[in-house]
Amino acid sequence: MSNILTKDQINDYKTNGFIYPVPVIPSIKADYYAKKLLSFQNQHPEHLSGIKARKLHLILTWMADLISEKVILDAVEDLLGPNIMCWSSTLFIKDAENPAFVSWHQDGNYWGLSNDELTTAWLALTPSTVLNGCMKMLPGSHKWPKIDHEQTTDRDNLLSKGQVIKKEITDSDSVNLCINSGEISLHHINVAHSSGPNNSKSKRIGIAIRYITPHVRQLNNYKDSATLVRGTDTYNNFEHEPIPKYDYETASMSFFKKFED
Ligand SMILES: O=C(O)CCC(=O)C(=O)O
Incomplete structure (x- = not known):
């Protein structure tokens, strides 16, 4: 039996490669996370794109909380089963009236993973619309x-x-995945997707949280890491990431620094 997704939603995911919207947190909580993120952005603008914006759950307690939000994991469990690891939490922020876009691509093409047991929960911290460049x-x-x-x-x-x-x-x-703040879309690792520029007067903030099963392996030649967020891992294909007890905890920071270069 599923946790929160209906049979139709699970079938749609299998047929189309995505589903939306799935409400997961109240919009007031999404605002709280957005404020945390924007204040972090003011202090650390270098962490807002590229590799430095991929695993902030390692050093920020509120990001560690966010990737473990119960309803997000309930939805992911309905697609991947009871054992879940978070592989990354990538920020996708588009400033107001900004040309930044995402070209048509399939994630699975260049991530080096052994199978397709990965789903992305794309969490909107602001509404995501056609005008501001939704997926x-x-x-x-x-x-x-x-x-x-x-x-x-x-x-x-x-x-x-x-x-x-x-x-x-x-x-x-294509289908425009318009969602409100506090909602996620879920997409398959191989679905083709893109997004256009932000033509609105405010920021569009999304976090693409990539969840895998412990069964997945990294085929590129390095020991990859992930955070166990639900269930157990009997494979040890990924190095287990520490969960920070406070922001910038020393152990977490040294782990995080591996991803900065
Ligand atoms: O946020 C976007 O516009 C694109 C995100 C994306 O490509 C992804 O989550 O895989």
Whole structure:
């Protein structure tokens, strides 16, 4: 029996590769997290993009709380089963009236993971709309055979390597994932998705929390790490990450620094 997703939602996820919206926290709590994030942004602007914005749950207690929000994990459990690790918590912030965008890509193409037991819970800390550049997804594209991507160099592309899928994509075939603050969308590791610029007068803030099962392995040649957030891990494919007891705890900081270079 599922926790919170309906049978139809689980079937939609299997058929389309995504579902939305799933309310997970009250909007007042989303505002609390947004304020924490913006005050962190003022102090540490260097941590707002790229590799330095991928695992803040290692050093900030409120981010560690956020990745373990009960209802998010209930929804993820409905898709991945009872044993869940958080692999990353990537910030996707688009400033007001800003050209930053995300090119069409499939996450699974370049993450080096052994299978598709990963789902992304994209949590909106502000409403995510067509005007401010919400995510767009192509239904059923998670079932496509493997498609090459190429690297591009547009400075406004929020993806680290500017990855673009090498396939003609008709934008009008895609679905706009408009969600409110406190809601998530859930997407499959191989679904094709993108997002446009923020043409609104306020920030669009989202956190893409990637959850895996302990069964997944990193095939690239390094020992990857993840935080066990529910259940047990009998595989030890990932080094277990420390959970910070207070912000910038020394043990967590030294673990975090491994990801800064
Ligand atoms: O936030 C966005 O606009 C894109 C996020 C994304 O590509 C992802 O979560 O995989």
